[in-house]
Amino acid sequence: MPVRYRSERQAEALQVYRSAQPVLRSELGLEPCRSLRRLHQPILTSDRLLDLPLAS
Numbered sequence: 001m002p003v004r005y006r007s008e009r010q011a012e013a014l015q016v017y018r019s020a021q022p023v024l025r026s027e028l029g030l031e032p033c034r035s036l037r038r039l040h041q042p043i044l045t046s047d048r049l050l051d052l053p054l055a056s
Contacts (some may be wrong), residue, residue: 014040
């Protein structure tokens with residue numbers, strides 16, 4: 001997800017999360033873990049914290 005987001009492919013990054021949710025639920029009986037949910041939220045809001053620092 002971060003790689004796609006940083007490649008200016010936000011929609012694809014979000015699709016990765018949406019695709020993983022039903023698989024986790026139906027096949028494993030799990031909800032996305034906290035770290036995955038924490039990554040999803042800043043992608044939704046285009047949070048600058050996900051941007052890589054610029055080289056000096």
